[in-house]
Amino acid sequence: MTPNLTAFTGVDSQNLPDVMVSVQFILAIGGFNLIETCNRLKHCHYVIRTKAGNGAIKEITTLSGHEYDSELSCKVTASHRYYITHKDTEKFLHLVSHKKHHYKAVRSKNTKDSRWDHEDICNVKFRICKFRINPPGSDDEWEVLITNLDRDKYPLARMKEIYHLRWGIETSFRELKYDLSGVQFHSKKDQFVYIEIYAHFAMYDAVSLSVAASSKPYVKSKYQYQIDFKMACCIWRRYFRISDNSDISFAQLVLDMASYITPIRPGRKDKRNLKPKLVISFPYRLAA
Numbered sequence: 001m002t003p004n005l006t007a008f009t010g011v012d013s014q015n016l017p018d019v020m021v022s023v024q025f026i027l028a029i030g031g032f033n034l035i036e037t038c039n040r041l042k043h044c045h046y047v048i049r050t051k052a053g054n055g056a057i058k059e060i061t062t063l064s065g066h067e068y069d070s071e072l073s074c075k076v077t078a079s080h081r082y083y084i085t086h087k088d089t090e091k092f093l094h095l096v097s098h099k100k101h102h103y104k105a106v107r108s109k110n111t112k113d114s115r116w117d118h119e120d121i122c123n124v125k126f127r128i129c130k131f132r133i134n135p136p137g138s139d140d141e142w143e144v145l146i147t148n149l150d151r152d153k154y155p156l157a158r159m160k161e162i163y164h165l166r167w168g169i170e171t172s173f174r175e176l177k178y179d180l181s182g183v184q185f186h187s188k189k190d191q192f193v194y195i196e197i198y199a200h201f202a203m204y205d206a207v208s209l210s211v212a213a214s215s216k217p218y219v220k221s222k223y224q225y226q227i228d229f230k231m232a233c234c235i236w237r238r239y240f241r242i243s244d245n246s247d248i249s250f251a252q253l254v255l256d257m258a259s260y261i262t263p264i265r266p267g268r269k270d271k272r273n274l275k276p277k278l279v280i281s282f283p284y285r286l287a288a
Helices: 005-009 032-040 080-086 156-165 167-179 190-213 229-242 247-258 282-287
Strands: 047-050 068-077 093-095 121-132 142-147 224-227 261-264
Touching: 032 068, 032 121, 047 156, 080 093, 121 156, 142 156, 156 167, 167 190, 167 229, 190 229, 190 247, 224 229, 229 247
Parallel strands: 068 093
Antiparallel strands: 047 142, 068 121, 121 142, 224 261
16 A cells, blocks of 8 residues: 555645655655665665754764765664774764564563664765754754755755655654554554554545545634644544444534634744654553
8 A cells, every 4th residue: 555645745746856756655764774775775766854963873963064965974783893893993883773683582672772674784875965944043953864866966955945845744744643643553563563554644645635625614814724633533533433434424524624623823933842752552551
């Protein structure tokens, strides 16, 4: 099942550069493992947003305080012994805390384990694009993108345009994670979690398309109004539980969604909350 690109990103795919609608469209968040996996996929082009300050890749934190566009190569290892013996002599060496599971099937939930699907020692190459998105002195003044797009065809000014076009993905992930509870799974095994993720994609498409097709009630006010997406998700869940799949039931669903509206306030800016939130499995929440 492939999610609807227009509904998921909030951007018409016809207006995106051809390279952004590639054959390999990967929806994932990750570090070196994601970058190297994309590098090895044929005809795969990517643009990954990464941190610019604390917690960023150490090569990025050392960049000067101006716009930057350059190629970087980092050596990544899953061998703790190799990292300890070479970290002082190799400048761009990174350790991935990946535990080899062939000798121990079960580990403590507190064990730190980052996924790594490649060789124990690997050179990861990528392009770094750093540009200003807010006035000087702001907390989130800079944005940093990791990509494999050609620098001549996609200079820094074009990368800014692509970043702006793809901003709909950020809001879509927020709605997937919180409005649709996409950070809480019933399963623990990878394959079952994948099924739940695809189910969230399907639900997101259904809610987004129904919201777009619904008529918004006219309210005489200084603001325009839109249907509240979170309440629309709740109404869709109720629809699946009690609906007989008739046209009358669906018409009632559309009317119910139109009852919950929220004003559109252009120009509002909220400070980014960069505190990470871990996935919580459903059985653990029940035990709590």
